[in-house]
Amino acid sequence: MEVGVLTRNEFSWCSLQLKQALNLRSCRFTCFSFNDLTAYVGFENSIRFKGRPIEKLDAVIVRPIGRGSLEEIIFRMDLLRAIENSGVYVVNKAEAIEKAVDKYLSLFLLEKAGLPVPRTIVTENPRISLEAFKKFNSRVVLKPIFGSRGFGITRVRSRQTLYRLAAVLSYYRHVVYMQEYIPHSREDVRAFVVGDSVVASMRRVGASWRTNIAQGGKSEPYKLSEELKETALKACRVLGCEVAGVDILNPSGEYCINEVNSQPDWRGLQNVSEVNIAGEIVDYVISKVKR
Numbered sequence: 001m002e003v004g005v006l007t008r009n010e011f012s013w014c015s016l017q018l019k020q021a022l023n024l025r026s027c028r029f030t031c032f033s034f035n036d037l038t039a040y041v042g043f044e045n046s047i048r049f050k051g052r053p054i055e056k057l058d059a060v061i062v063r064p065i066g067r068g069s070l071e072e073i074i075f076r077m078d079l080l081r082a083i084e085n086s087g088v089y090v091v092n093k094a095e096a097i098e099k100a101v102d103k104y105l106s107l108f109l110l111e112k113a114g115l116p117v118p119r120t121i122v123t124e125n126p127r128i129s130l131e132a133f134k135k136f137n138s139r140v141v142l143k144p145i146f147g148s149r150g151f152g153i154t155r156v157r158s159r160q161t162l163y164r165l166a167a168v169l170s171y172y173r174h175v176v177y178m179q180e181y182i183p184h185s186r187e188d189v190r191a192f193v194v195g196d197s198v199v200a201s202m203r204r205v206g207a208s209w210r211t212n213i214a215q216g217g218k219s220e221p222y223k224l225s226e227e228l229k230e231t232a233l234k235a236c237r238v239l240g241c242e243v244a245g246v247d248i249l250n251p252s253g254e255y256c257i258n259e260v261n262s263q264p265d266w267r268g269l270q271n272v273s274e275v276n277i278a279g280e281i282v283d284y285v286i287s288k289v290k291r
């Protein structure tokens, strides 16, 4: 068996963990980036990585897709689809990533499935920001519709500021994504899902209201209730994510799912977890290939 690790940086902490877990299981692997992938149409092999046919691999573990132009990102998703189409097991799949990274589409699907999510208003029309400000009782979070690690997110407490920000965003051809602020004491919880189980969980305590580890948040051990575990698993099923970090706001009260991260980092979580998370991912992938 040979597993591909699709990563921008094979020496990043998570990729090293995956490599170690694969080594421990005597599983052959190759790391490559999107830049190492080429698509062929009208040839025998449709996708090659580092010059080799993709069919040489049994599975591909996808690490962060990274930033890129719209056409680069669409092409990367096309590549994932073509790899899957070649019979190689891909985790997470393009369809799941596309649903999860789109902050509107993911909440729409989660809500449709009956899961609690924050009230959100999304528009290209900056004037709607005035309506959102009122509906959210002056407590608005403005987010990039495609964003991660807490960057570009801001809380807006003034009607006029919100309108101006919305107008600027719209001028630069951004979608205006506004959400009600869910009061919390600088903390949320993350459930790390692999396949059909929550393999680890943590509380994240933020340096500010943004609890992202990338924004200075710290991880603490946290045991999820069965109800929250079920909620996290359902969210992953709805979006088709096999490996994901599900973030839940206000876990001990009227909780809601803030987002499902389809390309999660797990360094902070590993620090407070007993299980080896990379090992869980690798075992899952191996079990899927053997089936």
Ligand SMILES: Nc1ncnc2c1ncn2[C@@H]1O[C@H](COP(=O)(O)OP(=O)(O)O)[C@@H](O)[C@H]1O
Residues within 6 Å of the ligand: 118, 141, 143, 147, 148, 149, 150, 151, 153, 179, 180, 181, 182, 183, 184, 187, 188, 206, 209, 210, 211, 212, 247, 249, 258, 259
């Ligand atoms: N509606 C909200 N109410 C309260 N806190 C929020 C809300 N939305 C986001 N946050 C905080 O900001 C962080 C980053 O927001 P998130 O939507 O997860 O974006 P990103 O994809 O950049 O992580 C969350 O982890 C949470 O701590």
Ligand SMILES: [Mg+2]
Residues within 6 Å of the ligand: 148, 149, 150, 212, 247, 259
């Ligand atoms: Mg987040």
